[in-house]
Amino acid sequence: MIKEQILALLEERKFKELKELLETVHPVDIAEMLEDISKKQMILIFRLLAKEEAADVFTDMNSDMREYLINTLTDSELEEVMDEMYVDDTVDVLEEMPANVVDRLLMVTDEDTRKKINALLQYPEDSAGSIMNIDYVSLRREMTVEEAILKIRQVGINKETIYTCYVTEKKRLIGVVDVKDLLTAGEARLIEEIMDENVLCAKTLDDQEEVASSIRKYGLVAMPIIDHENCLVGIVTVDDAMYVLQDETTEDISIMAGVSPNEDSYFGTSVFRHAKNRTLWLMLLMLSATVTGEILRHYEEAMSVMPVLITFIPMLMGTSGNCGSQSSTMVIRGLAVGEIEFRDFLRVIFKEIRVALVVGLLLAAVNGIRIYLMYNQDIMLAFALGVTMIAVIVMAKCIGCTLPLLAKKIGVDPAIMAAPLISTIMDTCTILMYFTIITAFFRLGG
Amino acid sequence: MIKEQILALLEERKFKELKELLETVHPVDIAEMLEDISKKQMILIFRLLAKEEAADVFTDMNSDMREYLINTLTDSELEEVMDEMYVDDTVDVLEEMPANVVDRLLMVTDEDTRKKINALLQYPEDSAGSIMNIDYVSLRREMTVEEAILKIRQVGINKETIYTCYVTEKKRLIGVVDVKDLLTAGEARLIEEIMDENVLCAKTLDDQEEVASSIRKYGLVAMPIIDHENCLVGIVTVDDAMYVLQDETTEDISIMAGVSPNEDSYFGTSVFRHAKNRTLWLMLLMLSATVTGEILRHYEEAMSVMPVLITFIPMLMGTSGNCGSQSSTMVIRGLAVGEIEFRDFLRVIFKEIRVALVVGLLLAAVNGIRIYLMYNQDIMLAFALGVTMIAVIVMAKCIGCTLPLLAKKIGVDPAIMAAPLISTIMDTCTILMYFTIITAFFRLGG
CATH class of the missing domain: 3.10.580.10 (CBS-domain)
Structure with a gap:
């Protein structure tokens, strides 16, 4: 609504009213609105902002818009904006800009500020120094x-x-x-x-x-x-801490989904960059999955004797993958918020095994009844599948909770041990366990 | 280290030194330490704390410890703690306590505070009113x-x-x-x-x-x-906002792993509660997976003609599940941090289709070469699998990005549309698409 009002005033060239209206809008909201309108309108509105507000809006913009503004504003306009910005915000802006833009920005800042900026630029990325504010009392x-x-x-x-x-x-x-x-x-x-x-x-x-x-x-x-x-x-x-935590969570969640994280927003990332971020894991997991395929082929004969065996594969693989990622996700989050540490290893495993037994018994019972009813009341088959189900779930929960803890111990990001990797590992383990149990039960050749 | 110092002073009954030492430790750290020691030691240390610090430590404790303390402290001790607490913290404490404990706590608070507490207790859970502070200038x-x-x-x-x-x-x-x-x-x-x-x-x-x-x-x-x-x-x-955001993220991540969220910590949740939180989704997904099993069985004949077909199933199901959850996770996070909205629907789909084509071509090529080399240079098989791979990836990315947006639109938590559900859906779709393409290619009966 405010956006429409602003654009209407701009259209009618009522700059005085527009200026007054803009003073009542929060800089964060102005920055958000400027993203949605044409570049020409953006410049017009930006030039109407009061000095201090312009600096705030500039700080809240995305890097594309900032670069465009820097290239469009005159040196003296730019100087006014830079004068009003906090040094730490200026550094954030500079870190994202190409070298020629950085030079231009540094040219319009006074020497004192330039020294401070250069000092802050020395701190490594993701360090406390790189996000700190040097203005304090x-x-x-x-x-x-x-x-x-x-x-x-x-x-x-x-x-x-x-x-x-x-x-x-x-x-x-x-x-x-x-x-x-x-x-x-x-x-x-x-x-x-x-x-x-x-x-x-x-x-x-x-x-x-x-x-x-x-x-x-x-x-x-x-x-x-x-x-x-x-x-x-x-x-x-x-306020900076809140943004850091949000970014780190987004990074964790990306990794947990098998996507290499990057700092740009979803729409701010190009198609090729998105593809690049996602392909590595997919490729790795795709090739690992061929192992499961080869194992399956090994049991071809058993399946030709008992064709019904194949129908249970998606269910077993799905359940073990889900069980494993439930456990790994709980542990990854526990590690991230500091509730779980490596020294809790045995406590976590003991807990997960007990949870697995309860969950396994329940799922095995439901599944057993279903199989008994659907497959000619074959009680042997129902029982064998029940045993497999419990074994697979206990294994899944143990592996699921162990891998993130081990990753943490050896200094790897535990978030890697989430659903994609866990379910690929679980697929292989499940097929092996399934056919080991089934061939023993029905005395089939492996 | 501080913990050992504290316990040593307690052991030696040097209460004066202990009291001085405790004054230098942050209440959050004291609360954390009290969780790790015996109940008897905890009470001793708690009684040594200065009034104001005792209230802060009490606020930072977990609910089990609080309940134990309430049952152990005398009325006058309890009154002292309650007097120093902020009303909103008191309400947080009360919300987690059983009715008899609440009664006892309310008895030791003065009438004015009791009125304020009762007013705050009226606000629904998760509302701004329930977490607000009524002390301000x-x-x-x-x-x-x-x-x-x-x-x-x-x-x-x-x-x-x-x-x-x-x-x-x-x-x-x-x-x-x-x-x-x-x-x-x-x-x-x-x-x-x-x-x-x-x-x-x-x-x-x-x-x-x-x-x-x-x-x-x-x-x-x-x-x-x-x-x-x-x-x-x-x-x-x-500070309350930061905790709310952390809790909400934990909740989202739980749901994304197919675990019903609860407010207690990992270790604070009982085995049966953990099992209950996880079983619902597992049961649902297990039963849905039987559909995939039945479809597989339907193509038994095709597989008996070309047994090699079965080896590609884990790879295809794994890849489509991973592709789908990559997309759904990106969108779920984008929705959570407010970057993506429902009106971006077409923009998201268009982006995902392009990403899928790039990713699909890459994976199909690598996989095609692998199949060509491993399976007697069967170029037809390599090509058919390549086509299937691209089709499955495009489908996975489309479904993966669509479901969270639709969930948001109809008011369901988008986090539900994460890995577990997406990969179960993708399993079914993948098998259908795989055999449709393969039977057409090799003219096998369905």
Whole structure:
């Protein structure tokens, strides 16, 4: 609705009203809307935005739109936008741009900012340093609360978050003061009296996902980041942490579906890139599945004696694959949120075996009755299939819960051990187990 | 390490040192440690905690431990803990307790709090109302910044978050003021001059996941919640939002693995509960798989003429299942993070068909060469399998991306349309397509 209003005002060239309307719309929503309209309209609207809002909208855009804007805006327009952006956001923008665009952007930033940007660009991808914000409020222990508030008043206007202030001594982090404590403590009290010395902090080279998880775990609004000399160099804020966690989850889910993750969005990824991300696993699994095919062929004779055997194959393979991926998924998620660790190995296996027995008995009973009724009341066949079903389910649950834990232990992403790989492995194991049990039961040649 | 230190001090009955040590440990970590030690030790340590810390630790515990504590502590001890807890946390605790425990807890809370608790307990599960915090700072438009800061000083000490203050008029929400704006604006300015009137807010009955997603999308520290008369009744804070998003993701991932989600942790769920959560889907899929079995049986004759046909079944079923779940997973995640919507239907299908053609051609080529080399250079067989492979992959990707979108459209959770269901459906479709193509190619009777 807002979108239609905006486009109508643009159409009628009522720029003043449009400008006023845009001031009431959240930058995130403006960025979202700009994605859906023509490039020409986008530029027109972008130029109408107030300086600060333009910077916010620019930060929230996707990289294609940003690149287009950078190529279209004049140097002075670009400079205005860059001036209003936070350094960490600028770095995020630069990391996605081709070299010539980066040069142009760096040319319009002042030297001080350029130095900061270059420092941040040094941190490895996915490190805490690469997502941290270098604007924060630092206090000294001997300040009074009144002086601290005065300092926030003076410098705070440029800081992305001032909810937590950091107390430093020779740049070393020695305490934290919540703005709530500043406001509720007496004005004459000293910072060192009210500061909390048990500071949770992370290192610049720590994995961004770990930092984000800690922010969630401890309910922080920001986590201070220190360098190898324990000097405070920046903070990671909760809003960035939420995005990191979302991206990492998307990555996990992709891997769990046998898709190599990439950072772009679904529509932002080209067809060939999508194909490339998916083919590797498919190829590998396709070739592994030929093993199952060869084993099947090995039992050709048994199947020609008892043709009914073939009808149970999809059911057994399907059930074992599903059972295995249920277990592996539970364990993968448990590992991801920190509930399960490798030391829980035996506890997990013991639990899964018990679950498998309960589930196996239930499925075997239902399936046995079905087979008894559908296949001339052949009680022997129903029983043999029941035994196979229980054996296959116990095996599936054991393998399913073991593989992610082993992967974690050897430093491989446990998410790889999800449905696609597990069900391919289970197919082979199931066929082997099925024919071993069946040939023993009915004394068929293997 | 800290854990060993704590237990050693407890062993030596050095309670004073232990008390001091505990003050330096984060409540979240204390709660985590208490889970790992004996109940007797837990009670001892819990009683040593300072009042406020005890309340925080209690909030962070799992429900089993809480119930044990409630049954062990005296009424006056319990009262002390409850007095320090935030009302929304108390409600979270109560929602998980059996009725007799709830009664006991309500008996030790004062009437004012009891009223608030009862009001919060009315909101449906998973609604914004059920997770909101009723402690927040409200200001009036005619206050000066100085008066506002004074008000925060007076009441703020009991409020869980004061980072954002809300401006109300006859209880209606008319604006928001960030504490940053209060600190950086001149003391004499009026709240109405500095407040932002474009307030993002949610209703008490809105889904908690939507509210949490908005908090992430707009980078808020809290979202105000209004009732049906537009009166401000509470706020949802970013730390609660992060937990909601994590729980909802875990729920999605469970459903995607064919496991009915439940709110307890992996180890906190009993074996029978685990079995119950997993059996429904397994049963359903097992019975559906019998259809595939019957279809296979229908083509018994074709397989007895060309026994090699059976060897390709696991590979084809595996590949189609994996292709289908790749597509469905991408779409399910896209829907969950709000990138894909139902109106993108045609765009998604068009993209998936192109991806399928690229992937299909590649896999068909590799597979064709393998068959040509392994099966007496039978070029006809290699070609027939190649055609089947491409057809099956295109079908898998189309069905895989369509089902989650349709589920969303009719109001069913798209996560259901993940690997287990998709691969069962794909098994049936694959067998049908395989034998249709093969019997046509080699003129075999169906």
